[in-house]
Amino acid sequence: MDFRQLEYFEAVVKAGSVSQAAKALNMTQPPLSSAISRLEQEVGVQLLVRSPHGVRPTSAGRYLLSQGGMMLAARNRVERVLKLMGTGLLGELRIGAEPMVIHEVIADVLSSFAALAPDVRVALTDTNPRAVLEGLGTGEFDIGCIPWAPEDIATPIRERFDWLPLRKIDLRLAVPAARAAERHPEGRDWGRWILPHRVPGMPGMLEAVESELAGTPSFDSILVSNPQTAIPLVAAGIGVSPSTERICAHDPRVGAAPPPRWLKPMQVTLALRKGTERTPLITRWLDLATSMAGSDRATKRLVRATAPS
Template sequence: MDIRHIRYFLEITRQGSISKAAKVLQMTQPPLSAALKNLEEELGVKLLERTARGIVPTKAGELLLQKGSRLVDETDQLARELSRQGKGLSGTLHLAVILPFAWAYLPRVLARFRELSPHADVTLSDVEPGTVIEGIRSGALDVAIVATGAPDRLRTMYQDDVVIEPISKMSLSSVLPTRFREAPKPVALADLMNETWLLPAPNIRVPGITELLVDYWLANGLSLPRLKTVTSLQTTLPLVAADMGISIMPPEIQQIAKTTVVTRQLEPPLPPLHAVAMWSAQRGLTEVAATFAEVLLGPRAKGVRIRTGTDAP
């Protein structure tokens, strides 16, 4: 059955007249009558009959009226969804974000993305740094946002199969228990070297904040302080609040932690963390992921490779 013929049939039943339906459909009466006849011959049943009240559906026509209306609605809905997805307005975005970018920048990026792609479904995960690369390579992740102190090193490590684009730089402040509430602003880094530093475990696959600090201490001739490994930055805050150590995070953390911890800029200041976006160079981006990349990166995302139907999933 041609979906156009079903549309014609539905309009004829709505108007009760072939001539009126032809005007609504902006076509002449003969081809409309021919389309109806072809539909009846294809189905082998009579769909409409003339009465004193005009043209009305037969029993078979009533069944087609009921199920055909649903079929046309579903077809129109499918067409709209396919059109939105083709324009990057819908679909699913599998996104991984390693803190602290999620605190400082992600909310406004997602708000802008939602304006452009209101029907897109976003799956957001906070994954271990070591699993990010495998997620990108396997296709489980469309885009990952990573905070690293060594973006050039990342590009060298994964230049063959991962696109790495800079997003922004994030300044770093010390995160201290409340006994430091009267500490000077900024606080001297040397005054904190006897504290226990709570930091994520070093990760050679995605060098992060711990590698940045260790490189900085060694480059400036400082002895390494006591280090205690934490699983993530989220779990660090309760430990700092309980005066079990100190840490380093973007200063925006103070807006979240409120009065439970103290943040202080450091003197001398630490090098910034670099937030970078990563995705597969082999697969490219889906339409919806490309829309997200445009929000995230601006004009630099215009030339990204869009995944086609022939690309591996």
Template sequence: MDSRQLHYFRTVVDQRSFTRAADVLHMTQPSLSLSVRRLEKDLDVQLLTRTSSGVEPTEAGRYLYSVASQIGQEMEQARAHLHDIASGAVGRVRLSVAPEFNWGFLPDILLRLRREAPDVELTVIDPAPAETLANVQEGRSDLGLMITSDVSDLQRRYGDTLVVETVATLPLQLALPERLSHLPSPVNIADLREETLIIPFAHPSFIGLPEILEVYWAAHPEFRPYRIQKVSTLQTAVPLVSGGVGVAYVTGVAQSFTTTRVHYRDIPDPPPPLHTALLHRRDAFLSPAAERLRLLLLDCVPGQGR
């Protein structure tokens, strides 16, 4: 017994005639009759009987018709669901994303994904960049979105195991507390050496803001601050700036989660920009749902282009 035989049998019952059923199925009546006889032989039971009004199912035939109808519906549902999976309309995706994107960017992605593929289940975590890198490497996340100062360095280090895509360029600005809101834009960094500079920790797994600042200060020693406060991420720096602890180099993304007590100023001779990198494992199959999200991220990440 197979699905084709069940379909033939159901059609005969629906049409109450082998002749009409054969026309519907675009096959000859003898071939259809042979298929039904083989089904009856396989099951060792009579399924149909001929009456003056047409072909009628026996009690066994009525039971099989009910079962076959349910199987047919489930097969149609399976076919539709498989199509949705293949198109990325359903599925599960795990995303590790830099905390900096939580306010002004990630909500837009979630809303767009919900509109385009409401049945995709997205799990989001926002760890520090080094953990995002590890999550993707070890398969805990399907995709990772992180901020780095050198995407090519990531590609050199991890290109054998990870696909690393440059998504956007993020120029640096200076975030100032309320007490420094009177300073013009662009601001003279040399005038702020007495202020505590809040920057993320350096990580051995990738090149970030601390490394490019060291190169920047080597070329411009007059810009090196006297005091540095290290924090876990760029996002952590903004509340500290708001509280008056000091100043911080930030990207334009930071303005999405700012308060009225944080003011942003351009820099006349700024450090090199940061970059957004999108990661996924090279040796792992990227599901259609994950691929859909990857394309959304490439399309929607804020910045000045790839």
């Protein structure tokens, strides 16, 4: 018994006659009669009572009509779901991202993606860059996003992933609102800095600040998990921290000052584990993220890890 036989049987019962059903199905009567007869032979029970006035279902036929209808409806649902999955409009997408890039890039992409594919379930985890890459490696995340350029990542880490640079984030210096008018282009008179923890194999803000200010008498630092965590500490007057305009704007007690000259913009980069299945859903999301970032890279040209020259 197959779905076509069920469709034929349903059409015959609905029409009340084989000839009328054949017309509705745009076929001749003999093949339809033969198909119904074969169905009865396969299931081993009479399904229709035939008379000069037409046909009606037997008790077995009524049971098949009920169950067959549910089977056909289930098949139709499966077909619809598979078609949506095939176009990247249904499924689950698991993203791991560093909080700064969520504020600056990912939130906007997810907003547009929700309008484009409202039936997709997105699970977003904000965590530190090391955990993002670990989650990609274990399969916890489908896509990762970190504020690092691939060439700044140690080769053993870089070679495990494929990379798609999106755009750069302009940094600001989160300072207590009362100090927002101060200007220290070389960064040497801000006092205490609040910085993200060191990430092995991925030199970042901490290394940049220490490289410039470690010998400065007034330099001191407190380490936190991410730039967001630093904001309430900055608001309390404990120190200053590299951040972004958007993150600073979340707390009126915090001002956004120009960063030191040597604190360069950060590169937002998407990462996928090598060998990850590029599903239509992942491809659609990458296409949208790339488009919104203003990048001219196509997802098919996802950057392969190479050793720096």
